[in-house]
Amino acid sequence: xxxxxxxxxxxxxxxxxxxxxxxxxxxxxxxxxxxxxxxxxxxxxxxxxxxxxxxxxxxxxxxxxxxxxxxxxxxxxxxxxxxxxxxxxxxxxxxxxxxxxxxxxxxxxxxxxxxxxxxxxxxxxxxxxxxxxxxxxxxxxxxxxxxxxxxxxxxxxxxxxxxxxxxxxxxxxxxxxxxxxxxxxxxxxxxxxxxxxxxxxxxxxxxxxxxxxxxxxxxxxxxxxxxxxxxxxxxxxxxxxxxxxxxxxxxxxxxxxxxxxxxxxxxxxxxxxxxxxxxxxxxxxxxxxx
Numbered sequence: 001x002x003x004x005x006x007x008x009x010x011x012x013x014x015x016x017x018x019x020x021x022x023x024x025x026x027x028x029x030x031x032x033x034x035x036x037x038x039x040x041x042x043x044x045x046x047x048x049x050x051x052x053x054x055x056x057x058x059x060x061x062x063x064x065x066x067x068x069x070x071x072x073x074x075x076x077x078x079x080x081x082x083x084x085x086x087x088x089x090x091x092x093x094x095x096x097x098x099x100x101x102x103x104x105x106x107x108x109x110x111x112x113x114x115x116x117x118x119x120x121x122x123x124x125x126x127x128x129x130x131x132x133x134x135x136x137x138x139x140x141x142x143x144x145x146x147x148x149x150x151x152x153x154x155x156x157x158x159x160x161x162x163x164x165x166x167x168x169x170x171x172x173x174x175x176x177x178x179x180x181x182x183x184x185x186x187x188x189x190x191x192x193x194x195x196x197x198x199x200x201x202x203x204x205x206x207x208x209x210x211x212x213x214x215x216x217x218x219x220x221x222x223x224x225x226x227x228x229x230x231x232x233x234x235x236x237x238x239x240x241x242x243x244x245x246x247x248x249x250x251x252x253x254x255x256x257x258x259x260x261x262x263x264x265x266x267x268x269x270x271x272x273x274x275x276x277x278x279x280x281x282x283x284x285x286x287x288x289x290x
Contacts, residue, residue: 039067071100
């Protein structure tokens with residue numbers, strides 16, 4: 001029976017904390033463990049709310065006010081600012097999240113640098129740091145290996161050799177661990193583009209064929225780049241057929257794109273129009289010669 005008053009006192013403290021949070025944000029009555037628990041409950045209780053919405057951000061800010069050490073809440077607040085187009089506030093909160101738990105959030109910050117800011121050098125620095133922070137583990141922010149992301153970052157820097165080497169590393173590891181069919185197909189697309197930029201057309205074609213194979217022959221990007229290579233080889237008729245197929249795939253949504261931002265080397269209808277004009281000219285020129 002002696003524990004009963006303590007139990008009711010604990011409940012009273014929590015209720016009082018909620019009341020205080022509405023009036024003056026005073027959580028001093030709670031112990032450290034109670035603040036930590038309450039912060040998690042408030043943060044997770046708003047997980048159903050649209051990311052970046054005012055109501056969601058208010059709950060996250062309250063969770064952080066209760067427990068500034070809630071690293072997940074700090075990171076989530078940074079994402080809300082990022083998606084609302086407020087980069088200065090994103091940076092402040094994201095840096096706090098990294099300071100709070102670098103092993104988890106530094107590679108994720110690299111992902112943000114890569115896609116939202118095209119800051120390839122800082123992205124690579126964060127991905128490299130993750131190797132030091134977790135030396136016996138390959139981090140995978142947003143579901144993909146840091147080697148995959150580094151391959152894209154180096155492609156953005158036009159360092160094609162390093163880009164290829166990191167895609168090689170990523171593809172080798174995932175093939176050995178799970179099989180090549182578990183690899184992200186865009187790894188073949190981006191490595192193929194790196195080979196294409198180096199004018200290594202044979203290896204580029206192999207990668208674009210792999211991309212098409214794993215995408216069940218539905219990839220506007222793969223067909224577009226194959227058409228570019230066939231143009232270089234002056235096989236304009238085959239290139240035109242591939243380009244026509246690429247346009248169909250594009251119209252059906254089978255092309256490389258991302259939410260919120262334009263992806264690296266994203267293709268657009270204007271690219272098809274330009275290449276089609278060049279192929280028409282090339283084919284006409286060949287007819288005139290023969």
